[in-house]
Amino acid sequence: MTMTDTPTPLNRLGRLMIDQPLLPLIGLLILLVAVLAILNPGVLSMFWAGNTIKIAIPLAMLAACQTLTMLTGGIDLSVGTVATIAAYLTATLAPMIGVPPAIAIALAAAVVIGLVNGFGIAVCRVHPLIMTLGTALIATGCLLVYQRYVIATGVLIPDFLIWLGTGKTGGLPNSLVLFVPFAALIIWAQRRSGFGRLLYAIGANEAAARLSGVRVWQVHLALYTLSSLIAGVTGLLYLGQIKTASLSLALPLDLPSVAAAVIGGTSIFGGRGGFGGTIVGALILTVLTSMLTLMQIPEGGRRILFGLIILAVTALFIRLTDRS
Amino acid sequence: MKRWIEANSWTLGLAVLLALLLLATKLIQPGFGASGLDSLARAALPFALATVGMAIVVIAGGIDLSIAAMMAVASVTGAVLMQGATDLQSVVIVLCVLLLGLAMGAINGLLIVVSKVPDIVVTLAMLFVWQGVALLILNAPGGGAAPWLRSIAAGGLPLPGLDWLPRGIVFLAVVTAAIWLPIRRSKLGLRLYAIGSDALAAFRSGVPVGQTRIAAYALCGLFAALGGLSVTMGTGIGEPIPGPYLLASVAAVVLGGVVLGGGRGGLLGPILAVLILRTVRMDLTLLSVDPNVAAIIEGSIMVAVVMFGAVLATRGRRT
Numbered sequence: 001m002t003m004t005d006t007p008t009p010l011n012r013l014g015r016l017m018i019d020q021p022l023l024p025l026i027g028l029l030i031l032l033v034a035v036l037a038i039l040n041p042g043v044l045s046m047f048w049a050g051n052t053i054k055i056a057i058p059l060a061m062l063a064a065c066q067t068l069t070m071l072t073g074g075i076d077l078s079v080g081t082v083a084t085i086a087a088y089l090t091a092t093l094a095p096m097i098g099v100p101p102a103i104a105i106a107l108a109a110a111v112v113i114g115l116v117n118g119f120g121i122a123v124c125r126v127h128p129l130i131m132t133l134g135t136a137l138i139a140t141g142c143l144l145v146y147q148r149y150v151i152a153t154g155v156l157i158p159d160f161l162i163w164l165g166t167g168k169t170g171g172l173p174n175s176l177v178l179f180v181p182f183a184a185l186i187i188w189a190q191r192r193s194g195f196g197r198l199l200y201a202i203g204a205n206e207a208a209a210r211l212s213g214v215r216v217w218q219v220h221l222a223l224y225t226l227s228s229l230i231a232g233v234t235g236l237l238y239l240g241q242i243k244t245a246s247l248s249l250a251l252p253l254d255l256p257s258v259a260a261a262v263i264g265g266t267s268i269f270g271g272r273g274g275f276g277g278t279i280v281g282a283l284i285l286t287v288l289t290s291m292l293t294l295m296q297i298p299e300g301g302r303r304i305l306f307g308l309i310i311l312a313v314t315a316l317f318i319r320l321t322d323r324s
Numbered sequence: 325m326k327r328w329i330e331a332n333s334w335t336l337g338l339a340v341l342l343a344l345l346l347l348a349t350k351l352i353q354p355g356f357g358a359s360g361l362d363s364l365a366r367a368a369l370p371f372a373l374a375t376v377g378m379a380i381v382v383i384a385g386g387i388d389l390s391i392a393a394m395m396a397v398a399s400v401t402g403a404v405l406m407q408g409a410t411d412l413q414s415v416v417i418v419l420c421v422l423l424l425g426l427a428m429g430a431i432n433g434l435l436i437v438v439s440k441v442p443d444i445v446v447t448l449a450m451l452f453v454w455q456g457v458a459l460l461i462l463n464a465p466g467g468g469a470a471p472w473l474r475s476i477a478a479g480g481l482p483l484p485g486l487d488w489l490p491r492g493i494v495f496l497a498v499v500t501a502a503i504w505l506p507i508r509r510s511k512l513g514l515r516l517y518a519i520g521s522d523a524l525a526a527f528r529s530g531v532p533v534g535q536t537r538i539a540a541y542a543l544c545g546l547f548a549a550l551g552g553l554s555v556t557m558g559t560g561i562g563e564p565i566p567g568p569y570l571l572a573s574v575a576a577v578v579l580g581g582v583v584l585g586g587g588r589g590g591l592l593g594p595i596l597a598v599l600i601l602r603t604v605r606m607d608l609t610l611l612s613v614d615p616n617v618a619a620i621i622e623g624s625i626m627v628a629v630v631m632f633g634a635v636l637a638t639r640g641r642r643t
Contacts, residue, residue, distance in 0.1 A: 255451070298460065307453035
């Protein structure tokens with residue numbers, strides 16, 4: 001009993017992290033940037049900052065899908081596939097039928113995948129992990145078949161996507177034009193809108209939410225459709241950034257997007273976290289990757305460090321915010 | 325008898341489905357026989373071993389996303405060490421690789437228990453770590469395998485009358501039974517099911533939850549090492565890039581009637597499910613379906629069965 005009455009510095013730090021989870025994360029980010037600056041003096045510049053933000057944005061948007069689904073205790077592992085499909089469809093259909101219809105079809109495909117996910121999870125009550133992995137597998141198969149039968153008319157990447165993906169205005173990447181309103185909307189929606197609160201309610205206690213009259217299946221259906229739609233839009237942005245239509249475009253972002261959400265303090269069991277932390281998590285991962293690349297560690301060593309750092313940050317976060 | 329059938333209805337259904345599929349294969353290709361069965365068994369072996377490992381962890385209430393990466397580590401370690409080794413040395417090497425698998429799994433389990441981070445996150449982080457380890461050991465596919473190891477899972481049984489039975493199936497059955505049956509019958513087996521069913525209740529009944537969890541992950545690592553060795557057995561080289569074993573093993577575990585979340589199911593169901601999935605893949609190849617279309621069909625079957633099973637499970641809970 002007396003233990004709790006005398007707050008140790010560690011306890012106080014933990015309390016701070018519960019109240020202001022963003023502060024220690026931003027501290028970690030600054031620390032990483034400082035280490036980077038010491039290791040490699042002269043690397044820090046406006047150019048570097050703009051590039052880092054540019055690379056972090058698609059990751060942060062995919063991590064938004066993970067944040068929203070993880071708030072209800074779910075996960076969406078099909079985001080990388082959905083983003084890839086949306087990008088590939090846009091790039092290959094645009095020369096044939098024009099840009100706007102191509103984008104419409106690409107986003108429609110994303111919504112269809114999301115609806116299938118939502119149907120399986122909401123109506124059949126399949127575990128989200130299994131369901132989204134399964135649809136990702138089927139969707140990848142469909143993409144490969146499409147790629148074989150599509151008439152080879154070449155690839156066209158819409159100019160405004162290239163402007164959005166790679167362009168810079170005054171040192172800042174143009175993708176912020178898309179990302180800032182998007183992030184503001186998500187951060188507003190998660191706390192202030194009815195839908196956002198339902199996500200927290202379901203994640204905290206699904207049975208209680210159901211008993212209070214929440215139609216859980218409708219929320220799940222809407223959530224996974226929304227998640228796929230976000231992933232589809234991210235795919236378009238990523239297409240403009242990478243400027244090639246490949247069959248595995250955004251697949252390597254799948255697991256890092258989960259890592260970004262987890263580092264950002266969103267609980268994988270639901271009910272806790274938010275998109276603000278996730279954005280910082282995505283920035284941390286991006287800075288970390290560029291740091292490991294600059295240190296010229298072999299690929300294997302880089303992956304080991306990447307995994308260990310994710311684990312250490314998450315463990316520390318959980319240790320410090322654990323009230324019991 | 326009736327109760328036994330009811331209790332094992334899912335497994336029996338899978339067995340009937342497998343038998344029907346094999347019959348269909350025989351109809352599609354009348355020449356299907358011992359050699360076809362043998363290639364099926366060889367293709368299914370790494371998948372089956374990964375599934376067994378995954379099933380044990382899922383029964384204990386966890387999940388291991390790093391299983392394919394651990395298989396890669398085992399595969400490259402075995403292949404690098406075995407290159408140019410004598411038969412006697414290679415036996416020692418195989419034992420060492422199995423110990424390595426046990427150790428990797430135990431590290432996963434230990435990190436989960438000590439850090440209190442959810443197992444999905446820990447094994448996700450360890451997926452990167454084991455991938456990195458595999459790449460550091462061997463940068464590109466290479467190495468070698470001892471001839472006796474390669475012959476373990478290839479061809480039929482050298483027994484008169486049983487030569488149609490592929491060695492791969494026998495190897496799988498013997499290894500799984502030798503490791504799992506004694507554990508299932510012991511205290512540890514009961515504890516694995518107990519912590520998967522309800523960790524808090526198990527803790528209050530005096531089950532050492534942490535130790536049991538570590539044991540479950542260690543067993544998973546052991547089977548991952550066996551799976552990795554079986555990859556090397558099949559190809560004769562080590563593969564540093566993890567194969568598609570993660571998704572396939574999770575799907576087979578769920579198809580096999582093990583409940584995600586733990587506490588229910590056995591190992592026979594998942595193994596049957598792996599064989600079913602591999603047979604479907606083989607049948608589609610025999611029907612000369614485009615492999616990509618085959619992947620779509622395979623995935624749709626998996627998702628449909630999982631959805632069907634989930635609906636059944638929800639119904640069962642309500643009534």
